[in-house]
Amino acid sequence: TPVLPRPAARRTFVIANQKGGVGKTTTAVNLATALALGGLRVLVVDLDPQGNASTALGIDHGPGTAGTYEVLIQGETVADHVVESPEAPGLQVLPATIDLAGAEIELVSVVARERRLIRALDRYTAEHPVDYVLLDCPPSLGLLTLNALVAATEILIPIQCEYYALEGVSQLVRTIDLVKGELNDRLQLSTVLLTMFDGRTRLSAQVADEVRAHFPAETLPVAIPRSVRISEAPSYGQSVLTYHPDSVGAVSYLKAAEEIARRGAEEAA
Ligand code: ADP
Numbered sequence: 001t002p003v004l005p006r007p008a009a010r011r012t013f014v015i016a017n018q019k020g021g022v023g024k025t026t027t028a029v030n031l032a033t034a035l036a037l038g039g040l041r042v043l044v045v046d047l048d049p050q051g052n053a054s055t056a057l058g059i060d061h062g063p064g065t066a067g068t069y070e071v072l073i074q075g076e077t078v079a080d081h082v083v084e085s086p087e088a089p090g091l092q093v094l095p096a097t098i099d100l101a102g103a104e105i106e107l108v109s110v111v112a113r114e115r116r117l118i119r120a121l122d123r124y125t126a127e128h129p130v131d132y133v134l135l136d137c138p139p140s141l142g143l144l145t146l147n148a149l150v151a152a153t154e155i156l157i158p159i160q161c162e163y164y165a166l167e168g169v170s171q172l173v174r175t176i177d178l179v180k181g182e183l184n185d186r187l188q189l190s191t192v193l194l195t196m197f198d199g200r201t202r203l204s205a206q207v208a209d210e211v212r213a214h215f216p217a218e219t220l221p222v223a224i225p226r227s228v229r230i231s232e233a234p235s236y237g238q239s240v241l242t243y244h245p246d247s248v249g250a251v252s253y254l255k256a257a258e259e260i261a262r263r264g265a266e267e268a269a
């Protein structure tokens with residue numbers, strides 16, 4: 001894999017879409033691996049109680065594993081609980097366990113409840129420089145996602161190439177504007193990624209056109225194809241980049257990572 005340009009400052013992406021099954025976790029995992037294989041320092045924070053990102057990056061997250069829950073609710077440090085993924089050198093993961101399911105409610109009564117994650121990340125990255133932080137969110141707009149929106153500098157919305165693709169996106173955009181105005185003025189919807197694109201169907205092409213018309217600058221040129229390799233990789237605790245490096249899925253995530261890194265370096269210049 002090619003060496004990717006380092007951004008001038010940490011870029012923190014929230015991978016958000018309140019719809020489930022659109023490819024958020026798949027995107028977080030594969031982009032993170034591609035960026036790390038490109039020589040960048042990457043941290044994935046798993047904010048979904050299902051822990052699918054942890055699984056796909058080969059990280060144990062069974063009961064008793066400490067991770068995002070301890071950091072958000074108990075104020076423990078990220079440094080104490082990050083684990084290096086076997087997927088790539090320089091790829092760190094803060095795992096999620098099922099405990100995180102309770103965090104959505106427990107956070108309600110915690111002080112500065114929407115700023116828990118940004119504080120923990122700022123504290124961590126002050127001592128452990130990171131180029132990219134990717135926040136994998138659950139499929140809801142609750143306090144876990146809010147913590148991610150407050151901690152992030154950029155939003156990446158994965159959009160699945162299917163009927164009603166844009167449904168829900170306008171609600172997400174309104175939430176983003178609200179968070180931007182009230183809690184995080186740095187937040188930018190910078191990136192849209194088309195996922196599960198099927199080149200054989202007119203529907204996929206129509207959805208892709210519609211999304212590109214809506215988000216002309218944000219939508220990455222590469223669309224992630226629907227691919228069996230991509231969906232199989234997590235059951236081996238792997239990203240598609242190490243599972244089948246030559247597959248179209250791996251190549252497309254690599255292209256997406258290259259474009260994201262290129263845009264980040266360009267903006268800094
Ligand atoms: P989300 O995190 O938004 O809920 P996931 O990333 O878990 O979505 O993806 C939902 C399902 O679709 C998973 O089973 C995943 O393996 C599968 N999937 C995601 N992207 C692709 C793709 N490009 N091709 C085939 N299957 C995919």
Ligand code: MG
Pocket residue numbers: 024025026048052137138
């Ligand atoms: Mg997910």
